[in-house]
Amino acid sequence: MALLQIAEPGQSTVPHQHRLAAGIDLGTTNSLVASVQSGMPKTLPDANGEDILPSIVSYQSDKVLVGNAAKALAISDPQNTIVSAKRLIGRSLADIQQKYPNLPYTFSGDKAHPTIATVVGDINPVQVSSQILTNLVERATQALGGDLEGVVITVPAYFDDAQRQSTKDAAQLAGVNVLRLLNEPTAAAVAYGLDSGQEGVIAVYDLGGGTFDISVLRLNKGIFEVLSTGGDSALGGDDFDNAIVDYLVSQFNLQRPLSHQLERQLLEQACKAKELLSSQDSVDIDVEHQANTLTLSMTKAQLNALISPLVSKTLRACRRALKDAGVSIEEVQEVVMVGGSTRVPLVREQVGQYFKRLPLTSIDPDKVVAIGAAIQADVLAGNKPDSEMLLLDVTPLSLGLETMGGLVEKVIPRNSTIPVAKAQEFTTFKDGQTAMAVHVLQGERELVEDCRSLARFELRGIPAMTAGAAHIRVTFKVDADGLLSVSAMEKSTGVEAAIEVKPSFGLEDGDIIKMLQESVTHAKDDIQARMLKEQQVEASRVVEGVEAALVVDGERLLSPQERTAIENALQELTKISQSSEIARIEQAIKDVDTITASFAERRMDSSIKTALAGHSVDEV
Amino acid sequence: MAVTMTAAAAERVKSFLTNRGKGIGLRLGIKTTGCSGLAYVIEFVDDLNADDEVFAVNDVNIIIDSKSLAYLEGTELDFVKEGLNEGFQFTNPNAKGECGCGESFNV
DSSP states (O other), X not given: OOXXXXXXXXXXXXXXXXXXXXXXXXXXXXXXXXXXXXXXXXEOXXXXXXXXXXXXXXXXXXXXXXXXXXXXXXXXXXXXXXXXXXXXXXXXXXHHHXXXXXXXXXXXXXXXXXXXXETXXXXXXXXXXXHHHHHHHHHHHHHHTSOOXXXXXXXXXXXXXXXXXXXXXXXXXXXXXXXXXXXXXXXXXXXTTGGGSOOXXXXXXXXXXXXXXXXXXXXXXXXXXXEEEEEETTOSHHHHHHHHHHHHHHHTTOOSSOOHHHHHHHHHHHHHHHHXXXXXXXXXXXXXXXXXXXXXXXXXXXXXXXXXXXXXXXXHHHHHHHHHHTOOGGGEEEEEEESGGGGSHHHHHHHHHHHTSOOBOSSOTTTHHHHHHHHHHHHHTTSOTTOOOOOBEEOSSOEEEEETTTEEEEEEOTTOEESEEEEEEEOOSSTTXXXXXXXXXXXXXSBGGGSEEEEEEEEEOOOOOOTTOOOEEEEEEEOTTSOEEEEEEETTTOOEEEEEOOOSSOOOTTHHHHHHHHHHHTHHXXXXXXXXXXXXXXXXXXXXXXXXXXXXXXXXXXXXXHHHHHHHHHHHHHHHTTSSOHHHHHHHHHHHHHHTHHHHHHHHHHHHHHHHTTOOGGGO | OOEEEOHHHHHHHHHHHHHHOOOSEEEEEEXXXXXXXXXXXXXXXXXXXXXXXXXXXXXXXXXXXXXXXXXXXXXXXXXXXXXXXXXXXXXXXXXXXXXXXXXXXXX
């Protein structure tokens, strides 16, 4: 007998047409799955009643372990047990080694697609994430009693194309249909129903075990725009625990290094004390050491003093994020708390004081992202036909392509709502040019070298025409998951080339923020650089054009003196265009224009004569 | 009493209604569909229809339209957990046969 769920009025589905969907919070440390049942979103526990699945996968010669079973092996078998694969996904080896120099893994594979050598062979981070997804999807399939129509997976707002694509690949590998990738802060806002609330600015404060993220969102006509992101990828609740451990070590007069056992005991006690002090004013800590029991009473005030510097650090990141977003504290309408560490009363107090409003904490901060994803999955699967909720995200950085002179032409500006498709027409630069290289870039700066290269491809088979005559339409498409595809088509022949952007390396967490900041700081330089490049490109276009004309008609229409004068002017222009003096290049271009004016006139007359030769005036 | 409800089911319905924040009760009904002809309807109710009858069962308003009532007479609604899955189940003395998955039935 099937188990039924309560539907919204008038929305009972026909048997065998229940569309089951789930939301997955694929976290760095922990992952969760949630679904909407009987109109209520809730996280789905495993057979042991645990909601949280540690994001750990252990590869053993006879089996693959996921979650708590793998966690047990993280210390005894670190090389084959992969922790926090999310930090590695969509990144190059250089990125990983620079950022996390102390990982216990043996890396293999090529530089752009690093893999981890384990007893069962090379494993890439996509496979690890896929194992975690498989586990959660199986759990949801059992809990919901049927196959899933699809899932919504959450990703950090700062994830770039490579990281999003890799996450989607992981889902594909796990055999699950991705309805949408959703930004984590957006999911948290959805869980609190803010998407149907008042339009305005929302701050999402996410303090997890090992990372801190602050996101500033703006809700505008049902669309969440990410105004800025910030944070610290090495700050979290674990640091609170470590601060308490350090305090205990000094209070107990212990000398480091301590035995692993004692360290672990201290850490357990510290973690317990932190949790207990959320609801009581003091706690007794007992630690067994060399047949003695060391005892200490710790008060809430003492805990606050220990962690206060860490909380202040998060608030500084909040201030920066607000500044980047260009909004004042007063404009922030709601503050959403995400992550287990936001249970600490001091964190809530300080965040509340900083933003001058009571943060939203009613939904379990460990589950809020998964719950938001579940609500979105329910809508996308089509279980709420009447719902008007169409949640859209935006592109985090501008997308564009390289034009002559190393300049970036933006095709899709930053913060465009997705899905989006935009086309722009480009033309050939040289006479008889039959191919065009398309270089796809992401970033806010004006010059190619300052933006991130995403992909390159070539459009071939353009018919030979004079420079500027070909019409090449380049279309950029970003789908609802924020993934980009680019196509180029020459309009007269219809020849086409396209690429799905699967970039080979990832950006650092802070890179997007850095890139945005740089675009502001360097705005003036960039404009200067752009003007210079434009003049240089114009100069070389003029030189090429005149030289081509000289080859064809120079002999016939010019006296030797005139020809020498033009050639000198061209030489002068070529020389000046190497310099960085915009005004002088501009002047030199004008000079060439003037000196070639009569030559151009004669060429025109001559071609008209040729065209009219043999025709009587009456015919014209 | 037209229909009954176990304590577990009543408790669940109440908590779902509270969490939903609105609604006057729970609609039980049947509709003609599915591979065995009829399927159960279980929905929240915001507005009553003209042919609805309201029953108070274990402090919960159960709303059944007059056409469905004939097929549901004597039915017990239960809330059960099967492994990880949980949901509502109808025990209907009028049902003569069910399809394989039990989502639809005939009388």
